[in-house]
Amino acid sequence: MTTLGKAVRLGRLKNAGSGRILTVALDHAPSYGLLKGLEDIGRVVEQVASAGPDAIMLMKGPAERCFHPYAGRIALILKSSTLSPFHPEHDVWVNSVEDAVRLGADAISMAVTIGSTHQPQILANLAALVREAEKAGMPVIAHAYPNGGLVPPAERFSPERVSYAARVAMELGVDIVKTFYTGSSETFAEVVVRAAPALVVAAGGPRLDTEAEVLRMAHDVVQARCAGITFGRNIWQSERIFQMIRALKLIVHSNRSVEEALDSLRE
Numbered sequence: 001m002t003t004l005g006k007a008v009r010l011g012r013l014k015n016a017g018s019g020r021i022l023t024v025a026l027d028h029a030p031s032y033g034l035l036k037g038l039e040d041i042g043r044v045v046e047q048v049a050s051a052g053p054d055a056i057m058l059m060k061g062p063a064e065r066c067f068h069p070y071a072g073r074i075a076l077i078l079k080s081s082t083l084s085p086f087h088p089e090h091d092v093w094v095n096s097v098e099d100a101v102r103l104g105a106d107a108i109s110m111a112v113t114i115g116s117t118h119q120p121q122i123l124a125n126l127a128a129l130v131r132e133a134e135k136a137g138m139p140v141i142a143h144a145y146p147n148g149g150l151v152p153p154a155e156r157f158s159p160e161r162v163s164y165a166a167r168v169a170m171e172l173g174v175d176i177v178k179t180f181y182t183g184s185s186e187t188f189a190e191v192v193v194r195a196a197p198a199l200v201v202a203a204g205g206p207r208l209d210t211e212a213e214v215l216r217m218a219h220d221v222v223q224a225r226c227a228g229i230t231f232g233r234n235i236w237q238s239e240r241i242f243q244m245i246r247a248l249k250l251i252v253h254s255n256r257s258v259e260e261a262l263d264s265l266r267e
Helices: 004-013 041-050 060-066 097-103 119-136 159-171 185-195 211-223 241-254 258-266
Strands: 021-025 055-058 075-079 107-113 140-145 176-179 199-203 228-231
Touching: 004 075, 004 107, 021 199, 021 241, 041 055, 041 060, 041 241, 055 060, 060 075, 060 097, 075 097, 097 107, 097 119, 107 119, 107 159, 119 140, 140 159, 159 176, 159 185, 176 185, 185 199, 185 211, 211 228, 211 241, 211 258, 228 241, 241 258
Parallel strands: 021 055, 021 228, 055 075, 075 107, 107 140, 140 176, 176 199, 199 228
Antiparallel strands: none
8 A cells, every 4th residue: 555655745746637747857967977968957957947847856965955946846856876987887875765855855766777787786775775765655766777788788678678677676666667768659558567556757868869859759658658758868958948848748748749849849
């Protein structure tokens, strides 16, 4: 049974109209370095928040220093683990459920690199986080990606590999799985079914070449009956962050077409 605290927090994550979640992830710098668009974290949080996504994902430092103006208006997801450019397959646990509760977060997330040689420890960390979060009524989100060195690169976005990654996270007790989009609504719908009853949201991944591709991906994800999207670079590396979030909201929450969303970008 879902505790009341967890139900309240999940309700704050979900859009009141559509029931889906549009999250903007801003947790990339420790894992990948200072990517273009994240140089001034306070400024990008302000730009993203001005467009009103359902949630923003941050590490502890930026959350403590930059999120105060948006408290109560936008849900906060605290990222509890990180990679680094120097150990790209070894997720380390750096923030606790206690940190998430103190910051007023509505969920805590942890990365899970499936196929890493460190997978046993990574899964043990996730299981421990789930146990800790259950005591606090805190939803857990797993970033479950089959991109470890033991997974052939050509198979990392396959429905079989992505379904396994999502299923492992669900089996360990997470509430939401963020994972790779498999390339089509039909195959991603298989992932959604195999990860149930956990909710599934699609990760944006590396920046796509055009705005139309970003919106098409969001549209196809919604058609797969998933719980929403969590995009990073495809939003904050855009030249028009506010307009891109507005266009994505039309698709994710209002079931608008890609063409209608593109028209909103041109306005």
